[in-house]
Amino acid sequence: MTEQEVYKLSEASRQKIVFLRGRYPSAKSAILPALHVVQEQFGFIPTEPMAEVAEMLDMLAGDVEQVVTFYRMYNQRQVGKFVVKVCDSISCYIRGSDDLIAQGEKKLGLKCGGTTSDGQLTLAKIECLAACGSAPVVQVNDEFIYNVTPEQFDAILEELKTAKENPYFVP
Amino acid sequence: MSVVNYNQDMVFPPPPPTKDPNFQHVLLKHREVPNLYNLDVYRQNGGYEGLGKALKEYQPDQVIDLMKQSGLRGRGGAGFPAGMKWSFIPKVAGPKYVCCNADESEPGTFSNHELIENNPHQLIEGILITCYAIGSELGFIYIRGEFARGARVLERAVEEARAAGLIGKNIMGTNFNCEIVVHRGAGAYICGEESALLESLEGKRGFPRLRPPFPAVAGLYARPTVINNSETLSNVPHILRNGIEWYGSFGTEKTKGFRVYCLSGHVERPGNYELPCGTTFRKLIYELGGGIWKNRSLKCLIPGGSSTPILAATDEVLDTPMDFEGIAARGSMQGSAGVIVFDDQTCIVGAVLRLVEFYKEESCGKCTPCREGTNWLVQILHRIEHGEGRPGDLDLLTDVGGNIAGKSFCLLGDSAPVPYNSALKLFREEFEYHIREGRCMVGPGAFRTKELAGAH
Numbered sequence: 001m002t003e004q005e006v007y008k009l010s011e012a013s014r015q016k017i018v019f020l021r022g023r024y025p026s027a028k029s030a031i032l033p034a035l036h037v038v039q040e041q042f043g044f045i046p047t048e049p050m051a052e053v054a055e056m057l058d059m060l061a062g063d064v065e066q067v068v069t070f071y072r073m074y075n076q077r078q079v080g081k082f083v084v085k086v087c088d089s090i091s092c093y094i095r096g097s098d099d100l101i102a103q104g105e106k107k108l109g110l111k112c113g114g115t116t117s118d119g120q121l122t123l124a125k126i127e128c129l130a131a132c133g134s135a136p137v138v139q140v141n142d143e144f145i146y147n148v149t150p151e152q153f154d155a156i157l158e159e160l161k162t163a164k165e166n167p168y169f170v171p
Numbered sequence: 172m173s174v175v176n177y178n179q180d181m182v183f184p185p186p187p188p189t190k191d192p193n194f195q196h197v198l199l200k201h202r203e204v205p206n207l208y209n210l211d212v213y214r215q216n217g218g219y220e221g222l223g224k225a226l227k228e229y230q231p232d233q234v235i236d237l238m239k240q241s242g243l244r245g246r247g248g249a250g251f252p253a254g255m256k257w258s259f260i261p262k263v264a265g266p267k268y269v270c271c272n273a274d275e276s277e278p279g280t281f282s283n284h285e286l287i288e289n290n291p292h293q294l295i296e297g298i299l300i301t302c303y304a305i306g307s308e309l310g311f312i313y314i315r316g317e318f319a320r321g322a323r324v325l326e327r328a329v330e331e332a333r334a335a336g337l338i339g340k341n342i343m344g345t346n347f348n349c350e351i352v353v354h355r356g357a358g359a360y361i362c363g364e365e366s367a368l369l370e371s372l373e374g375k376r377g378f379p380r381l382r383p384p385f386p387a388v389a390g391l392y393a394r395p396t397v398i399n400n401s402e403t404l405s406n407v408p409h410i411l412r413n414g415i416e417w418y419g420s421f422g423t424e425k426t427k428g429f430r431v432y433c434l435s436g437h438v439e440r441p442g443n444y445e446l447p448c449g450t451t452f453r454k455l456i457y458e459l460g461g462g463i464w465k466n467r468s469l470k471c472l473i474p475g476g477s478s479t480p481i482l483a484a485t486d487e488v489l490d491t492p493m494d495f496e497g498i499a500a501r502g503s504m505q506g507s508a509g510v511i512v513f514d515d516q517t518c519i520v521g522a523v524l525r526l527v528e529f530y531k532e533e534s535c536g537k538c539t540p541c542r543e544g545t546n547w548l549v550q551i552l553h554r555i556e557h558g559e560g561r562p563g564d565l566d567l568l569t570d571v572g573g574n575i576a577g578k579s580f581c582l583l584g585d586s587a588p589v590p591y592n593s594a595l596k597l598f599r600e601e602f603e604y605h606i607r608e609g610r611c612m613v614g615p616g617a618f619r620t621k622e623l624a625g626a627h
Contacts, residue, residue, distance in 0.1 A: 024352065025266070025309070025392060026374070026392060028373065028374030028375075029372055029373055029374045030374070031374040032316075032354070032355065032356060032357050032371065032374070033354065033355055035357065036316070036355060036357070057374070059374070063374075063375075066375075066376055067375065067376060070376040070377065070535075071316070071356070071357035071358050071359050071377075072358035072359065073316045073317070073357040073358035074357055074358075088525070089278040089525070089529055090278045090279065090436075090477055090511060090525050090526050090529070091278060091279055091435040091436055091441075091511055093522075093525045094436055094437060094513065094517060095436070126317075127276070127278075127360065127529055127532050127533060128277070128278040128360075128477075128529065129317055130275045130276060130280060130284045130315070130317070130318075131184040131281050131284060132278065132279050132280070132281050132433060132435035132436075132441070132509065132511070133184060133187070133281055133433060133434060133435050133441040133442040134184045134281075134441070134442075135435060135436075135441070137184075142316075142317065142319035142320075143319065143320065144183065144184070144320070145175055146183070146184050146185050147185065152174055152175065155174040156174050156175075159173065167173040167174070168173070168175070168177065170178065170179050170181075170183070170320055171179050171323065
């Protein structure tokens, strides 16, 4: 398969974007949710679908790129299957989030921001997740884990090494 | 079996084990009523009665008057009277919009998170009433991207409400039509700033706009727009249903009602506490929050999210009523009601560095003073924290901070120097010690040698 074929939007993704577009008075307003759809398909936002999305939403490809590079949730390159994000803002910091990051780096043998060689896990830090009363708080992809202890964090990383689905998904 | 097992009937984020025995939860009723996120359960508990009353007993203008009389003030931070905001919407033909600001990202604040995930209909009902009052047929909920579950819960609730005829055409058999769109952001604190939120909702980078024009005149798609915080909107159904006298029986003279105080940091029982406005810090931190953890003592606190000035641990501060006027009288702000507590083992330099790093990360980059200035603040604080501070650094920080605040488009720039400026007033000695000795004056970092200090 060539790169181009790999990064083509699926029919399901296109349909979702068309549906989203219909919800707004202006098609362009659907860009953030549309990019969530793109990321859901590829795990990051490749360059090729940006033009496709731009066309669907009556935008310029450059405008789409501006949006992609502004918002931190859009990964601009491939990341691990599970991204473990440790909140390191003030309330988590004063309850030990830096220790969790150091622990994760040691256990996975990488620097924060890095991905394991099998592409399974990325360790990252993230700004305030609005769960300060349950600090330290961790997200696995977009799902929360509250009041994480060092023992739990170790077990979480261990579990994710082989997990197929996100174990912390709550519908 | 996973490490932690969560299911959808649990309350998220996890609530603290205590509550004020003299106050019955209103906004946080979901803690006592299981499955309140479910439409049927919500309606069995008086849900959508407020909307029904608004549609059938009041003209839109009367709803605005009612809201003005109730004294409800915005819960996002500024405390602007909600009814007044609504009344600014001009009576012109054509589309008008309501935007719910659910981009909760201010460090120390997590009330919207709980309200949205556990009581979505309360918010939807509030938005519908607001739309009716200002003559809008489309409301948006701008929810921060990280609240993926919150967005799922809201989407489900919107569908439930639509199926029950509460969203869509001829709501409750009247001629009121209204749609609600759940719009997920994608990770940008700045989008909680109302004009940046509008830019983002229009499909652009979240850059704040220059005002005037204000959103009430030219907001979303340059049309009249009301933007309210989700906690503010969650209050609206209760005011309609129970009346302004009931609402006015809570709170203080100028800050009516109740609000969800977010208690975090070094306390035994952190979490959300819904209390009448004007409850004291002492009651929140010691009586409900169980006091400072590990039997330590209080060093200082942040009263309303990371953008509000740090307050000292004095009796005067602890006995201050938590309302807009009370906290302002102590030289800080009520803000978003995110109370962050620091124990006596906290190195203030490390804490301030972390607070300012947030603004550096989240500066949108539009205004040079903020984009560059926050970087400089962090660099200088970073070297002080790591034992490489220089004489004159404290004045330099004051100078850099003074060149950010008031010289940028939005409040992010005004907020960035706040943690440092307020901490310096209270703990100058600690900053000077850090520069002179190359290590912390208090806490575990106090035992480092100068050589090792750079390693942490």
